[in-house]
Every structure is written in C-alpha cells, then in structure tokens.
Amino acid sequence: MKMRVRVPVGLLTLVLVSLVLPREPRAQAAAAPSETRTNPDQALAIVVNRSNPLDNLSFPELRKIFLGERNHWPNGHRIAIAMLDYGQPERKTVLRLIYRMDETGYQDFLLREMFRGDVFIAPKNLSSPTIVRKFVFNAPGAIGYIRSRDVDQSVKVIRIDGLLPEDKGYRLQVDEPLAGKGSE
Amino acid sequence: MLPGNQTVGRSLSRHVSLVLFVLVLMGEVGVALFVMRDLARSNATVEGMYRGSVQGLLRIGDMQYDAQETRRATLYALTTNDGNLQVAYADQSRDADRGVTEGIVQFLEDAHTADETEAGQQLEHDWSNYLKVRDEVLGLILEGSPKEAIHLDLNLGVSEFERVRRDLDKVKRSYDEQASQQLATVATLSRASMTRLTVALVLGLCLGTVAIWAIQKSRLRSAMHLAQLQMDFVASVSHELRTPLTAILTAAENIRDGLAQSRERLFEQGSVITHQAAQLMETVDQVLQFSAASERKSPHPLRELRVDEVVDDALRSTQRLLNETGVLVETKVEPDLPRIIADLAVLSLCVQNLIANAVKYGGAKRWIGISASMNGERNEILISVRDHGIGIHDSDLKRIFEPFYRSPDVIGAKIQGTGLGLSIAKRSAEVFGGDLTVSTKVGTGSVFTLHLPVAQPARQKAPNAENAMGGARA
Numbered sequence: 001m002k003m004r005v006r007v008p009v010g011l012l013t014l015v016l017v018s019l020v021l022p023r024e025p026r027a028q029a030a031a032a033p034s035e036t037r038t039n040p041d042q043a044l045a046i047v048v049n050r051s052n053p054l055d056n057l058s059f060p061e062l063r064k065i066f067l068g069e070r071n072h073w074p075n076g077h078r079i080a081i082a083m084l085d086y087g088q089p090e091r092k093t094v095l096r097l098i099y100r101m102d103e104t105g106y107q108d109f110l111l112r113e114m115f116r117g118d119v120f121i122a123p124k125n126l127s128s129p130t131i132v133r134k135f136v137f138n139a140p141g142a143i144g145y146i147r148s149r150d151v152d153q154s155v156k157v158i159r160i161d162g163l164l165p166e167d168k169g170y171r172l173q174v175d176e177p178l179a180g181k182g183s184e
Numbered sequence: 185m186l187p188g189n190q191t192v193g194r195s196l197s198r199h200v201s202l203v204l205f206v207l208v209l210m211g212e213v214g215v216a217l218f219v220m221r222d223l224a225r226s227n228a229t230v231e232g233m234y235r236g237s238v239q240g241l242l243r244i245g246d247m248q249y250d251a252q253e254t255r256r257a258t259l260y261a262l263t264t265n266d267g268n269l270q271v272a273y274a275d276q277s278r279d280a281d282r283g284v285t286e287g288i289v290q291f292l293e294d295a296h297t298a299d300e301t302e303a304g305q306q307l308e309h310d311w312s313n314y315l316k317v318r319d320e321v322l323g324l325i326l327e328g329s330p331k332e333a334i335h336l337d338l339n340l341g342v343s344e345f346e347r348v349r350r351d352l353d354k355v356k357r358s359y360d361e362q363a364s365q366q367l368a369t370v371a372t373l374s375r376a377s378m379t380r381l382t383v384a385l386v387l388g389l390c391l392g393t394v395a396i397w398a399i400q401k402s403r404l405r406s407a408m409h410l411a412q413l414q415m416d417f418v419a420s421v422s423h424e425l426r427t428p429l430t431a432i433l434t435a436a437e438n439i440r441d442g443l444a445q446s447r448e449r450l451f452e453q454g455s456v457i458t459h460q461a462a463q464l465m466e467t468v469d470q471v472l473q474f475s476a477a478s479e480r481k482s483p484h485p486l487r488e489l490r491v492d493e494v495v496d497d498a499l500r501s502t503q504r505l506l507n508e509t510g511v512l513v514e515t516k517v518e519p520d521l522p523r524i525i526a527d528l529a530v531l532s533l534c535v536q537n538l539i540a541n542a543v544k545y546g547g548a549k550r551w552i553g554i555s556a557s558m559n560g561e562r563n564e565i566l567i568s569v570r571d572h573g574i575g576i577h578d579s580d581l582k583r584i585f586e587p588f589y590r591s592p593d594v595i596g597a598k599i600q601g602t603g604l605g606l607s608i609a610k611r612s613a614e615v616f617g618g619d620l621t622v623s624t625k626v627g628t629g630s631v632f633t634l635h636l637p638v639a640q641p642a643r644q645k646a647p648n649a650e651n652a653m654g655g656a657r658a
Contacts, residue, residue, distance in 0.1 A: 049323075121329075124267030124328075127268050134275060135267060135326055138271065138323060142326065
C-alpha cells in the first residue's frame with residue numbers, strides 16, 4: 001500500500017515544480033552550454049558587415065537588436081535585420097532563442113510594433129544562407145544569422161557573450177540537423 | 185657553214201636573252217621582296233590595329249555596357265522591397281563593375297602614350313569614386329532606406345557616373361584616333377605596294393617581251409644555221425656522189441663507144457668503175473653510220489674485245505686506202521692490255537674514221553702513228569691516231585666534232601669530205617661509255633685519242649648493250 005501512495009505524490013510534486021518555475025530560466029536552461037553542442041553544422045553564427053566595428057554583443061543586446069529596440073549601430077548605420085524565410089530551422093531557432101516566440105507570435109509582434117511605430121523597417125526575409133551572406137556583405141548596417149559552416153570571408157562573425165560559434169558554451173544552436181551537405 | 189659575224193651574232197643573241205631572263209628574274213624577285221616587305225608591314229600594322237584599336241574599341245564598348253549595367257542594376261534594386269531581388273541586383277551590379285575594373289586595368293597595361301595613361305588613370309579614379317557611391321547606395325537600399333539611397337544617388341551618383349561616362353568617351357576617342365592613323369598607314373602601304381606591283385608587272389612584261397623576242401630570234405638563227413648546214417651537207421654529199429658517178433659514167437661511155445677495146449684499156453676503165461663505185465659506197469656508208477651513231481646506241485650486242493683485235497680490224501679495213509695513198513703506219517699496242525666492252529664493227533669504224541681523217545689531213549709526210557695503252561689513273565684504254573699534218577686552229581677545235589662542220593682552211597684546200605667522220609667517231613666512243621679527244625698544233629699535226637673504259641667483272645656479265653652502256657656511263 002505504501003508504494004501505491006508514494007508514486008502519485010512524486011508525480012504531483014514534479015508537476016507542481018514545473019508549473020512554479022519561471023519560463024525564462026527554463027528557456028535558458030534549454031539553451032545552456034553543453035559538451036555535446038559544438039557541432040559547426042548546428043552552431044548559428046551572427047554575422048554583420050565587415051565594416052561594422054563591433055566584435056562582441058551580449059545576448060541581451062542581441063535580443064534588443066532583433067526585437068527592434070535598438071535601431072542604429074554605434075557607427076551610425078541603420079540596423080537591417082536579415083531573416084531566413086519561413087519554416088527554415090535557423091529561423092525557428094532564432095525565433096525560439098532570441099525572440100522567444102513562435103512564428104505566429106513573431107508576426108503579431110512585428111505588426112504591432114510597426115503599427116505603433118517602434119519598428120520602422122521590418123526584417124528582410126531572405127531565401128537562403130547565401131543570400132543572407134550577400135545581403136550582409138552589401139549592407140553596412142546588416143545583421144543576420146547563418147550556420148557556422150556557411151560563414152566565409154565576406155562577412156564578420158560577432159561573438160555572443162564573448163563566444164564564437166565554435167566555442168563550447170555557445171548558446172545559439174540549431175535543433176534540427178543539416179539536411180544535406182550544403183545549406184543552400 | 186655560216187660566216188663568222190653570224191656565229192658571233194647568234195652567240196650574242198643567246199647571251200642577251202639569258203641576261204634579259206636573269207634581269208627579269210632579278211627584277212621580279214627584287215620587287216617581290218619589296219612587296220612582301222610592304223605586305224608584312226601592312227599585316228603587322230593591321231594586326232597591331234586589331235590588337236590595339238579594334239580590340240580596344242570593343243573593350244571600351246564592353247566597359248560602357250558594363251558601366252551602364254552597374255548603374256542599371258543598382259537602380260533596379262530601388263524598385264523592389266524584396267530582399268532577395270535586391271541582393272540579386274546588387275550581385276549583378278558587382279559582376280558588371282568587375283568587368284569595368286578589369287577593362288581599366290587592361291587599358292592601363294596597353295597604354296603606350298602619356299595621354300592614354302593619363303586618361304586611364306582618370307577613368308580609374310572616377311570609376312573608383314562612383315563605386316564608393318554605388319556601394320553606399322546599395323547599402324542604403326538593402327538597409328531599407330530607399331529615399332536616402334535616391335538622394336545620395338541623385339546628389340553624388342549621377343555626377344560621378346557622368347564623369348565615368350565622359351572618361352570612357354575620351355578613351356574611345358583616343359582609340360578611334362589610333363585606328364584612323366593606323367588605317368591611313370595601311371592605306372599608304374597598300375598604295376605603295378600596288379604601285380610597285382604595277383611597275384614590276386609593266387617592267388616584267390616589257391623585259392619578258394624583249395627576252396621572248398631575243399629567244400625567238402636566237403631560235404630562228406639556229407634554225408637558219410641548221411638549214412644552212414643541211415644545205416651544205418646536201419651540196420657536199422651531192423658533190424661526193426657526183427664525182428664518182430661522173431667517173432663511172434665516163435668509163436662506161438668509153439666502153440660503150442668502143443674507145444676501150446684492148447684488154448688493157450678495158451681493165452683500166454673497169455678499175456675506174458670499181459674504184460669510183462667503192463668511193464660512192466664509202467660515202468653512202470658514212471652517211472648511214474652518222475645516222476646510226478645519232479641514235480647513240482650500238483646496233484649489235486656488246487662483247488668483250490681485245491684492243492689489238494680492234495686495231496687490226498681497222499687497219500685491215502683501211503689497208504687499201506693506206507696502200508693507195510702510200511701512207512706509212514706505225515703501230516704500237518702495249519701487250520696484255522685489259523679488255524674493253526664494245527661492238528667490234530662500230531669501234532673498228534670509229535678507228536677507221538680516225539685513220540681516214542689522218543690520211544686526209546696528214547699532209548705530205550705520209551705517216552700515221554697508231555698506239556694503244558692503258559691509263560691506270562682513270563682505268564681506261566687509250567687508242568691514239570697521230571699524224572704530222574696541217575693541224576687544227578684553236579677557233580676550229582670547238583667545232584670539229586659538230587656534224588657537217590668543215591674548217592674554212594679545209595674547204596679552201598679543196599679537201600673533199602662530208603664533215604661527218606669525227607662526229608661519227610665521237611658519238612661511237614660515247615656509245616661505249618668513252619670519249620674522243622684531240623690535241624693539236626697547227627703545222628705540226630694532231631693526235632686523236634679514244635678513251636674507252638676497261639671491262640669490269642660485273643660488266644663482263646652484262647647481257648646486252650643497254651646494260652653495258654649504263655654501266656660504262658655510271
């Protein structure tokens with residue numbers, strides 16, 4: 001009999017604990033560094049134009065940029081965000097880790113912010129990592145994301161919290177593995 | 185025989201035609217060299233023009249197109265909000281600007297003059313400035329600031345691009361000028377070549393006409409000379425035939441008319457007839473011999489002969505002539521001489537001709553020396569017939585072996601003959617791979633020598649005349 005009582009109590013405790021814990025720490029826990037998350041195919045690099053003087057951004061600063069709370073770089077250039085098209089795993093990862101929204105929430109957020117005038121220019125939706133790379137190369141104020149393996153000399157990778165994509169503990173990791181050899 | 189001045193004229197005509205031919209040839213070659221040089225120069229100029237001006241103009245055309253494309257693609261990026269299209273237009277613009285940049289580098293590498301270098305550097309500078317503006321415009325477009333992009337393009341882009349356009353026009357003009365100059369050079373060279381060619385053709389035509397005229401004249405003279413020789417021959421042979429025929433006719437009439445009734449008289453007239461008939465036969469034989477020798481081949485198969493056999497046969501055949509003329513013959517044939525390959529009849533006739541010649545022109549001394557010896561150095565047998573007669577003048581020496589030729593001295597001395605003997609002898613010797621030579625001194629005498637090759641073991645096996653002759657000549 002004792003055993004029959006203990007099991008439901010344990011389960012109830014676990015459910016209660018999960019409900020009581022705040023959402024953000026849980027998300028952070030999901031993005032916490034792991035010994036197994038150093039695969040360059042899955043690490044998501046934040047790239048900017050090579051003329052951009054910035055080398056490092058904290059994760060909160062990165063969020064501010066993507067959420068449109070910050071519109072200009074220190075050198076005065078307007079920030080232009082390059083997003084990959086709908087449904088791509090990198091976009092899902094960015095929405096989940098940086099925006100902390102799903103696609104619908106993101107669309108609502110964008111409409112709301114533009115309606116209120118807080119965001120003047122919507123992020124550009126681009127079809128492939130190559131286009132993102134070219135966009136960032138051509139626009140001095142651009143910022144975008146591509147998998148670490150798609151990075152080349154035409155763009156500059158920004159450290160996030162002092163970490164590069166290949167470093168252990170880098171937080172932006174794509175959940176879905178790469179489908180083919182290339183990402184284009 | 186032709187008079188001396190005709191001979192000189194014929195020789196001169198031959199020389200003139202040869203000289204004219206050489207002159208025409210040299211003239212044509214000289215002009216051809218000039219024309220070839222002009223053509224090579226024109227070719228080089230045209231090639232240079234193609235490499236420089238024409239290709240330069242084509243390159244400038246491409247650069248103008250690429251410059252327009254650079255600007256056009258940039259402006260197209262303004263017409264859309266689609267980021268993908270904007271990036272595609274930016275790519276197009278950059279691809280096009282790469283073409284212009286490479287063209288400028290190429291132009292600067294090919295620049296020959298200071299003006300060209302200056303124009304190229306100016307273009308490079310202005311293009312670089314325009315590209316900076318273009319990059320900024322593209323950046324603004326992609327960053328979502330089209331108004332600012334348009335403003336920047338209108339304020340700076342248009343003026344910078346206008347400078348580039350002017351620079352390209354300037355470069356194009358310089359290429360145009362180069363092309364015009366080079367075309368003028370080519371035209372000048374072409375005119376010079378045409379003039380030279382025309383002059384060469386006219387000269388060649390004139391000189392060629394003169395040469396043909398001279399050659400035809402020479403041939404005409406040769407034909408006339410040959411006709412004269414033939415007429416002389418006919419006259420000579422007619423005389424040679426007529427003399428014995430007249431004697432025979434006279435003797436026959438004497439017998440018919442009963443003037444010779446006694447046995448002695450009849451014998452005498454009969455002797456005249458046989459002697460003259462023999463002479464007639466000899467003349468006819470000589471003409472036939474000449475005809476055979478002209479074909480330069482022996483009528484019978486060749487065989488190995490002993491030299492003494494040939495000399496003996498010739499002496500036997502001429503014994504009657506020698507007896508009648510009372511000529512003393514000294515014969516000296518070296519013992520154990522190697523054999524020769526020949527036709528006995530023909531070679532004997534050849535020696536007989538030399539003996540008859542020596543009798544005819546041997547003078548009053550009535551002496552003939554016949555010798556046969558070996559010339560080890562050239563591996564040949566020498567058969568010589570020597571006389572102490574009148575000798576031969578240097579002027580006649582070159583021509584004594586020509587058929588029908590008779591020296592003016594001989595004609596003057598009324599010595600009968602056809603002018604064929606020596607010609608027959610020489611041709612007969614040549615049939616056997618040998619030769620006939622003469623050494624002479626006027627007033628002292630002459631030595632005619634037959635050179636006959638010694639029979640070789642291989643040649644001894646030669647089955648017919650053709651093989652033997654071929655081996656001997658080789």
